[in-house]
Amino acid sequence: MTAILTRPLTEPPTEADVRRALDSVVDPELDEPITDLGFVRSVAVEPAGVTVHLRLPTSFCAPNFAWLMVSDARDAVVALPGAGRVVVELDDHHDSDLINRGLAADAGYRGTFGHEADDSLDELRATFQRKAHTAAMERALTGWLRADPSRTEAAVLDVTLGDLPAGPVTEALRQRRAVLGLSVADTAPVLLAPDGSRPSAQTAALTLRRARSVRISVDGNAHFCRGLLATRYPGAEDDQVPRADAHHPALPLEVLP
Amino acid sequence: MYSKDGEDYFVVDAHIALWDARPENQLNVHGKQFIDCFYDYHRNLSPESEVWPYEEYLYQGGERLMRDVFVDGIVDHAIFQPAALGEFYARGFGQTEEAWALTQAHPDKLTYNHNFDPRNGEAGLDQLRADAERFGLKGVKLYTAEWHGDSRGYKLSDPWTYKYLEVCRELGIKNVHVHKGPTIRPLDRDAFDVADVDHAATDFTDLNFVVEHCGLPRLEDFCWIATQEPNVHAGLAVAMPFIHTRPRYFAQIIGELVYWLGEDRIQFSSDYALWTPKWLVEAFVDFQIPEDMTEYAPLTTAVKKKVLGLNAAKLYDIPVPERLQLPDADETATGPREPGSADLAMAR
Numbered sequence: 001m002t003a004i005l006t007r008p009l010t011e012p013p014t015e016a017d018v019r020r021a022l023d024s025v026v027d028p029e030l031d032e033p034i035t036d037l038g039f040v041r042s043v044a045v046e047p048a049g050v051t052v053h054l055r056l057p058t059s060f061c062a063p064n065f066a067w068l069m070v071s072d073a074r075d076a077v078v079a080l081p082g083a084g085r086v087v088v089e090l091d092d093h094h095d096s097d098l099i100n101r102g103l104a105a106d107a108g109y110r111g112t113f114g115h116e117a118d119d120s121l122d123e124l125r126a127t128f129q130r131k132a133h134t135a136a137m138e139r140a141l142t143g144w145l146r147a148d149p150s151r152t153e154a155a156v157l158d159v160t161l162g163d164l165p166a167g168p169v170t171e172a173l174r175q176r177r178a179v180l181g182l183s184v185a186d187t188a189p190v191l192l193a194p195d196g197s198r199p200s201a202q203t204a205a206l207t208l209r210r211a212r213s214v215r216i217s218v219d220g221n222a223h224f225c226r227g228l229l230a231t232r233y234p235g236a237e238d239d240q241v242p243r244a245d246a247h248h249p250a251l252p253l254e255v256l257p
Numbered sequence: 258m259y260s261k262d263g264e265d266y267f268v269v270d271a272h273i274a275l276w277d278a279r280p281e282n283q284l285n286v287h288g289k290q291f292i293d294c295f296y297d298y299h300r301n302l303s304p305e306s307e308v309w310p311y312e313e314y315l316y317q318g319g320e321r322l323m324r325d326v327f328v329d330g331i332v333d334h335a336i337f338q339p340a341a342l343g344e345f346y347a348r349g350f351g352q353t354e355e356a357w358a359l360t361q362a363h364p365d366k367l368t369y370n371h372n373f374d375p376r377n378g379e380a381g382l383d384q385l386r387a388d389a390e391r392f393g394l395k396g397v398k399l400y401t402a403e404w405h406g407d408s409r410g411y412k413l414s415d416p417w418t419y420k421y422l423e424v425c426r427e428l429g430i431k432n433v434h435v436h437k438g439p440t441i442r443p444l445d446r447d448a449f450d451v452a453d454v455d456h457a458a459t460d461f462t463d464l465n466f467v468v469e470h471c472g473l474p475r476l477e478d479f480c481w482i483a484t485q486e487p488n489v490h491a492g493l494a495v496a497m498p499f500i501h502t503r504p505r506y507f508a509q510i511i512g513e514l515v516y517w518l519g520e521d522r523i524q525f526s527s528d529y530a531l532w533t534p535k536w537l538v539e540a541f542v543d544f545q546i547p548e549d550m551t552e553y554a555p556l557t558t559a560v561k562k563k564v565l566g567l568n569a570a571k572l573y574d575i576p577v578p579e580r581l582q583l584p585d586a587d588e589t590a591t592g593p594r595e596p597g598s599a600d601l602a603m604a605r
Contacts, residue, residue, distance in 0.1 A: 029474065057297075058294040058297065059287075059290035059291075059293065059294055060290065060291065060294050060438070060439050061439060062439035062440070062447075062448055062449070063439065063440060063444060064444040064445070064447075064448070067444075092290075094286075094287055094290055113444055115407065115442075116409065116442050116443060116444045117443060117444055117445065118443035118445050119443075119445055120445065121444075121445060123445065123446070124445060124446060124447060127447060128447075131477075209516070210477070210481065212513075212552070213476055213477035213480050213481075213513050213517070214477040216476060216477070216506075216509045216510070216513060217473075217474060217475060217476045217477045219506075220473070220474075220476070220499075220503075220506045220509070220510070221473075221474045223503060223506060224301075224499075224503075227301050227502070228297055228298070228301055231297045231300050231301040232297050
């Protein structure tokens, strides 16, 4: 006991520690860390505690997603040893006052949104974890198809995780499968319907097509949201980590010449 | 009409507005936030030559609207789709009287759609009947994230919305334009989800449901319900300008829509004054799916003609010269335009 009591207090985290902790916070719609997206406006570490300001591409970004990101950010920073008093605030949003008040009071989702909140945001989060998996699955399978023009869309039914080349696309898929509790064994089939079941031979190509529309939504939204953030906050583009091409080899979104 | 390379295109701009977002009309900070959000969309997606100064963006007035929308005679007809936003703007966002006066002055060029809010209850139903008579309504614009007292959204599947849709049916208001926004009750769910449109479209098969932004940011959910409901259409508001800054993304959007919906249920719109139609029409006629996107069929001239005007003209009975008309296409490869057959084609 004595040893514990006399040990020096935990050193406060550095700004880099805080940003690293925030790397774990993901925009559920875009399936990317808020740090890469440029949503972290500022991090201030002082003896009294840590203050983080977040920003979003518009004032009218959906408040439920905004809440998920700011509350996840607060949880991530609070978990840092020696963080002290943690303040996370969302700037310039139509619900900034409501959300920041609720967060400061530790009121939770229902305490913050009152009659607008029925139960929890768990199902919303789960819905977008499924979409993130579907998009990752489509990227992997489209990459597999393009690697050899003789491969057909119907043939994706039998592709297993072990058939995919090592690399960030496959790794991203494995991670998203793990989140959903899906098998990550090499023998596990890659193509799954939205509910996690295995499609039939007749519906394999259509399942892939449907997954493609999900991936297009996720990628398109990510691209647009990044652009809007930079329009709204000039210079924000410097805070954004570009999506590595390796992650999206099939359909880059850049402006055509 | 727009002409290029010997082809003539009848053009309907299916979503325009005459708004007033000037500070004297803003009720609170949300009025400013709302128009600022629009202005960022405008700045982010417009070619440099088409970007307006902020002050001009706040309000255009009728004269300027007629010049902007009908410049060079490209657009044949345009349809007002006003958002009320009564909690943000003292006299509302869409300017009803000014737009209606303009429509009366140019009945061959303009159609006026109005809006309703199911949370206005019985009084709102009476108002809808009065509006239908006054404006000769063929369509309504619904913004499901409209704030209303302590409510910040509603669904098309709400019982009160159904009462309004029944009155629409009775009054011959057959086109329901649905614009999804970020708030809804409860916030537990995704506000952009279009499942409620699916319910309404199933129960009101004699009404057309035009989902604006083609469901973006949930293109996938929209395409799926539109595949199953033959009375669900895609409005291209906000999707169109991606053609300039993000043409590969636009190619994917239009490619997906044609794949899932076919070519007869997609409508062009500029979303004026978010953007202006001239450059969008010119860009769309010149546009082609990039060759490496082999998963999509090339856009034919017929598809472009339908999207740019013929499809919307059909919903609104806008007369189109006989020589410019085109027959409907066959069913899509995905097949199920008839409700009920969809689930057979796709394991859930």
